[in-house]
Amino acid sequence: MTAALDVKGLTTRFETRAGHVTAVNDVSFAVQPGRIMGLVGESGSGKSVTGFSILGLIDAPGEVSAGAVLIDGIDLRQLSDEDLRKMRGRKVAMVFQDPMMTLNPVLRVGDQMAMAVRVHRPMSKPDALDHARKALEVVGIPSPAERLKAYPHQLSGGMRQRVAIAMALLHSPSVIIADEATTALDVSIQGQILAEVRELADTTGAAIVWITHDLAVVSSLADDICVMYAGRIVERGTAEQVIGGPRHPYTQGLLDSIPALHEPGRKLPQIPGSTPQLSRLPEGCPFRPRCPRATDLCRTEPPLDVRDEQAVLCHHPLERA
Amino acid sequence: MTDPILKIDAVSKRFTRKPGLAERMVGRFTGGGKPITVHALTDVSLDVAKGEVLGIVGESGCGKSTLGRVIAGIHAPSSGSVALNGRPVADERHGTVHKLTTQVQMIHQDPFASLNPRMKVGETLAEGPRYHGIIPADQVRARIRALLEQVGLEGAYADRLPHQFSGGQRQRIAIARALAMQPEVLVLDEAVASLDVSIQAQVLNLFMDLRHDLGLTALFISHDLSVVRHVCDRVAIMYLGRLVELAPADQLYADPRHPYTQALFASIPTVGTGRGRFEAIKGEIPSPIAPPPGCPFHPRCPFAGPRCRAEAPRLTGAGPARTVACHLNDGGVNMQRGAA
Structure with a gap:
């Protein structure tokens, strides 16, 4: 089976006063149709920039400087701007944290959805509206025909995010990238949307990249997990492997610091220090200054250690029986 | 329980917005234009x-x-009272608000918004105690150093500006600022919500240390049930402006009684529960402008009956030290949950 999304050696740099900053550093992963890949990391780890880079949404002073992004075998980086524009929304779509970034506040929901339909597929407006209504139904919006006539401000936050997801679904894209799409929502609404996203992947066969800082969300939603730190993917594997048996000390540290896994009131194991600034990364492994397993060897570039389908970028990965 | 330090008695708070001129004019014809009350x-x-x-x-x-x-005295309650050590926290008529509210200190969610970017950290920490005369002027510098060290920062940071600190460090500064007032009660409003997991653990550890060292009384406001379980003795669950369940943390997590609490627990993703198990609550949260009659949760409640639609349940005892506001609070919920 060919991957719906195959990212190879993706590297994105930003020109800053402090020199080149590599926000995404040689990132590679693949997502099969119908699977959900959780891209987890803390703020500044490069997870959002990875999402933007896949869609070619990086503007100066940033640039995607290396790598390939294959969607159904087509390399987006080789396409002209015009061809890339035709891919966006049709083959690959993105859902952002704030649905008001996606929705135009002065247009009715139906009008802007119909517009999005007709950009890629010539059809009459009533047909496009009908198509939009079906998309709203898929994401569980009650009385979708009425919602089409509403303006975004008349909808609740959860409804707006559903509309944004419905817009991403309009052309049944092969790949959907969701960047912190439920972070701003209440837990009960988040639960509803996560259940629908899972069903979407299972029924439509879309490959979904779910970018989040929330390990709990990823652990219950995703099939595969990539953990990012300082622009690199430091660990990659199935959800069971990464959550159940992390091999990178950073992943282990992240999981350890989740309160739910400890007896109430006990001191939480914490990762010392804070996330490094990308302009001042230590040489070798970027996690070295905070890592309990670091040795002098870690001053050199860490190797990729692959076991089964679990890959880890570390000199001293944790051994699992 | 010994005498409570903080007593909140039948507090209601309504925010009313008067309609603007245009709304009033339109309202003449449409019958709208009335004040909106949240x-x-x-x-x-x-x-x-x-x-x-x-x-x-x-x-x-x-x-x-x-x-x-309301507890911090920032808003006065529309009705009811909040008393700290038997004295009202906010009493607008007598203009005594500012003296009392120094004893309740708040720590806010966003340390990027809650610290003045133009004030050095030391000035920020000293401002309150100096104004209220809590620390003698000649001891301010030494006290600031001690406070910074108490929250795990260096005393020399007093001369730096907030932009030189990371989010976790800023939240430590916000905690130090609250402690500088030597408060009786701390109110932490989503104080770790904007921090990364690894940093969140550091700040939670700090909070637990301070709590033990200083014997702090605190209200820990959060949407994150796992964080709350970790640091709290008792937990109050709220829904649409009402208290729906109040219980010691271990009892609440072991056996949630209110249907909303149960649904909330079920819809929260947890690490390691495996793939795709969300027993989501149906429907949306109703607007607090027009709360539903009767029990506020009844439109989304799987157990709701006719009585729930007509009559708001009162908080009643459900075992030692715990209360629930639900008409089914006579074992009925548990029976039905078993059947469902």
């Missing part, structure tokens, strides 16, 4: 014992932040 808090009663950490949990619009602000 029922942020309805009849909330709570006691907090000295040295206790009480968690307040709920989704957006449930009134948890408003409750924190």
